[in-house]
Amino acid sequence: MLEIEELKVEVGDKEILKNVNMEIPDGETHILFGPNGSGKTSLMMTLMGFSGYKVTHGKIVFKGEDITYMPIHERARLGMGVLFQRPPTINGLKTRSMVEICGRGKAMDVETLAKQLNFSDFLDRDVNHNFSGGEIKRCELLQLTAQQPDMVLLDEPESGVDLESIALVGDTINALLHRGVKHSKGKPHKEANGTKSALVITHTGHILDYITADRGQVLYSGALCCSRNAREILKWIREYGYEECVRCSM
Amino acid sequence: MFNVENMPDNTCDINLRDYDSEAKDHDYVDELSRIETKDADKFLNVGVDTHENGRAGTFIQKDKSVIHCKSCQDGVDLMGISQALEQYDRIGDYLWKNVSPDTDEFTNRAKEKPSGGYFIRAHAGVKVAHPLQSCLYIAKEGFSQNVHNLVIAEQDSELHIITGCATAPHLMSGMHVGISEFYIKKGAKVTFTMIHDWGEKIAVRPRTVIRVEEGGVLVSNYISLKPVGSLQMFPATYLDGKGAVARFNSVLVASKGCFLDVGSRVVLNAPGTRAEIISRGITTGGTIIARGDLIGKVSGVKAHLECKGLILNDGLMQAIPQLSGYVPGVEMSHEAAVGKIDQREIEYLMARGVDEEEAISTIVRGFLNVDIEGLPPKLKAKLDKIVSETQKDMM
Ligand SMILES: Nc1ncnc2c1ncn2[C@@H]1O[C@H](COP(=O)(O)OP(=O)(O)O)[C@@H](O)[C@H]1O
Ligand SMILES: [Mg+2]
Numbered sequence: 001m002l003e004i005e006e007l008k009v010e011v012g013d014k015e016i017l018k019n020v021n022m023e024i025p026d027g028e029t030h031i032l033f034g035p036n037g038s039g040k041t042s043l044m045m046t047l048m049g050f051s052g053y054k055v056t057h058g059k060i061v062f063k064g065e066d067i068t069y070m071p072i073h074e075r076a077r078l079g080m081g082v083l084f085q086r087p088p089t090i091n092g093l094k095t096r097s098m099v100e101i102c103g104r105g106k107a108m109d110v111e112t113l114a115k116q117l118n119f120s121d122f123l124d125r126d127v128n129h130n131f132s133g134g135e136i137k138r139c140e141l142l143q144l145t146a147q148q149p150d151m152v153l154l155d156e157p158e159s160g161v162d163l164e165s166i167a168l169v170g171d172t173i174n175a176l177l178h179r180g181v182k183h184s185k186g187k188p189h190k191e192a193n194g195t196k197s198a199l200v201i202t203h204t205g206h207i208l209d210y211i212t213a214d215r216g217q218v219l220y221s222g223a224l225c226c227s228r229n230a231r232e233i234l235k236w237i238r239e240y241g242y243e244e245c246v247r248c249s250m
Numbered sequence: 251m252f253n254v255e256n257m258p259d260n261t262c263d264i265n266l267r268d269y270d271s272e273a274k275d276h277d278y279v280d281e282l283s284r285i286e287t288k289d290a291d292k293f294l295n296v297g298v299d300t301h302e303n304g305r306a307g308t309f310i311q312k313d314k315s316v317i318h319c320k321s322c323q324d325g326v327d328l329m330g331i332s333q334a335l336e337q338y339d340r341i342g343d344y345l346w347k348n349v350s351p352d353t354d355e356f357t358n359r360a361k362e363k364p365s366g367g368y369f370i371r372a373h374a375g376v377k378v379a380h381p382l383q384s385c386l387y388i389a390k391e392g393f394s395q396n397v398h399n400l401v402i403a404e405q406d407s408e409l410h411i412i413t414g415c416a417t418a419p420h421l422m423s424g425m426h427v428g429i430s431e432f433y434i435k436k437g438a439k440v441t442f443t444m445i446h447d448w449g450e451k452i453a454v455r456p457r458t459v460i461r462v463e464e465g466g467v468l469v470s471n472y473i474s475l476k477p478v479g480s481l482q483m484f485p486a487t488y489l490d491g492k493g494a495v496a497r498f499n500s501v502l503v504a505s506k507g508c509f510l511d512v513g514s515r516v517v518l519n520a521p522g523t524r525a526e527i528i529s530r531g532i533t534t535g536g537t538i539i540a541r542g543d544l545i546g547k548v549s550g551v552k553a554h555l556e557c558k559g560l561i562l563n564d565g566l567m568q569a570i571p572q573l574s575g576y577v578p579g580v581e582m583s584h585e586a587a588v589g590k591i592d593q594r595e596i597e598y599l600m601a602r603g604v605d606e607e608e609a610i611s612t613i614v615r616g617f618l619n620v621d622i623e624g625l626p627p628k629l630k631a632k633l634d635k636i637v638s639e640t641q642k643d644m645m
Contacts, residue, residue: 090616
């Protein structure tokens with residue numbers, strides 16, 4: 001699904017990503033750990049093509065296509081979708097319209113989608129205007145549910161989400177990835193181990209209690225330094241901290 | 251009295267002698283459906299429903315003639331100001347009591363060469379279910395329409411007025427001077443929505459003063475999306491009674507060659523009074539000066555001013571917020587921002603699959619989409635459509 005080769009990225013004049021190699025096969029969910037400031041968000045913004053993240057070396061291949069310099073909206077149309085950590089407010093644009101925009105003409109029932117995310121009351125509010133941390137996440141997930149991307153990039157989906165909603169966030173992510181969701185009639189979804197892939201950024205690892213991961217990686221000072229079972233990594237980080245985790249890989 | 255200290259002087263580009271105060275009379279029209287289509291279309295654009303559906307009354311003045319006037323609501327007087335001068339014996343208590351004819355050359359002109367205007371009065375306790383609509387229309391080339399409007403909301407009454415101003419298509423020159431005096435008595439509420447659709451060469455000089463007594467409420471919406479040559483207005487509102495409230499919303503678009511200097515002043519004269527001014531402006535090559543002036547005279551008042559401007563391509567967008575507090579117990583704030591569209595917002599939309607151009611139009615439409623209180627759904631839909639078209643013209 002996604003291959004990143006020797007990626008180097010500058011923000012401003014500073015090199016933020018030093019040499020990132022990564023491969024996410026079809027249907028796999030990868031977790032990206034890393035301390036604050038290690039470059040996780042920058043990697044995600046680069047994958048989506050945001051201005052300000054300058055690729056100085058390497059390439060990004062998505063579904064077999066080199067997208068390193070492709071405009072943002074074309075990547076989205078090709079099937080890439082992002083849950084942003086801090087999305088901007090768009091004044092005057094109702095959340096309902098935003099969700100419809102994400103659907104790009106697909107038939108869908110915005111009311112029902114919103115209800116599932118406990119978000120009905122927000123449909124008539126301006127996108128992200130005065131939303132709390134948790135509300136922002138649910139708003140992002142609602143948009144992604146309408147968008148139905150094949151490759152989902154989630155930037156700290158659990159941060160700011162209260163305990164009551166975190167299971168809901170987890171369920172929604174699983175549904176997005178067509179993992180472990182049941183049809184209303186109780187039959188497993190036909191794409192139960194389907195073709196949707198994900199890269200989930202987490203600083204704390206809490207989200208792992210709710211979603212299944214195929215692999216984990218650690219980003220440290222702009223370079224990947226560990227790649228193994230996500231739960232193992234989390235255990236290490238929790239016990240010994242990131243420093244130790246980095247030392248182990250050396 | 252209307253206070254013009256630090257009112258901008260943008261009058262130099264207008265020579266009153268270029269305009270004619272005489273116009274022929276137009277015939278009275280009983281049925282609005284019989285109004286000429288080219289005029290009727292213009293009326294629709296400024297909120298006038300020619301079927302008079304969901305309207306408590308209609309007043310239409312073309313050049314200097316009242317061509318239609320009808321009130322469908324008991325307890326609401328609606329007529330031309332000249333008729334009111336004959337019929338309403340207390341008019342002397344109101345007319346020119348808040349605006350002095352000597353204020354400037356335009357008020358002077360309105361006094362010397364009057365050409366009508368409307369009189370609206372809601373009797374005590376009368377609450378209209380539907381808006382009244384009025385339209386002041388210039389059809390004659392070079393005409394200067396000098397109107398004087400008077401709105402009185404007696405104690406505990408409620409009035410909703412939609413007033414549209416427009417010119418006939420292709421008019422090359424014209425001027426509109428509008429003196430408006432509002433008296434909102436104890437516990438009364440007035441919602442006033444003004445939509446302008448002038449021509450590219452038209453000069454517009456409204457001069458408005460509003461007085462609000464105890465517990466009274468004024469909601470004023472102003473929308474000018476179509477090109478106008480030169481517009482300058484700075485209505486002054488005096489919140490004289492305890493707990494009086496004023497809210498102003500304006501949405502302005504200035505294309506190349508347009509000059510809009512629009513602001514409001516609210517004087518908070520009594521405890522518990524509140525004021526809010528919200529303004530949105532987009533320039534695509536013209537000039538917008540967005541002013542707001544809040545004056546807190548006593549303690550226990552609250553006021554906020556928000557002024558946001560976007561510059562697409564070029565043009566001048568100037569936000570001039572001003573706050574004056576005369577005592578410690580005032581709570582006043584402002585928020586002003588001028589600039590281009592935030593790139594992060596564009597890219598956020600693009601990340602959902604929208605191309606750049608469509609992302610920009612979506613943001614612009616949102617920017618202009620101020621939730622305006624009290625608009626009938628049909629008018630709201632119409633305005634949304636005009637916003638959409640305006641936005642397309644901008645790109
Ligand atoms: N727009 C920017 N301008 C300057 N520096 C930035 C910008 N964005 C991120 N950085 C810097 O890049 C580094 C990585 O940031 P980020 O990708 O947000 O890390 P993470 O998501 O892992 O916390 C940090 O040192 C941060 O300060
Ligand atoms: Mg981050």
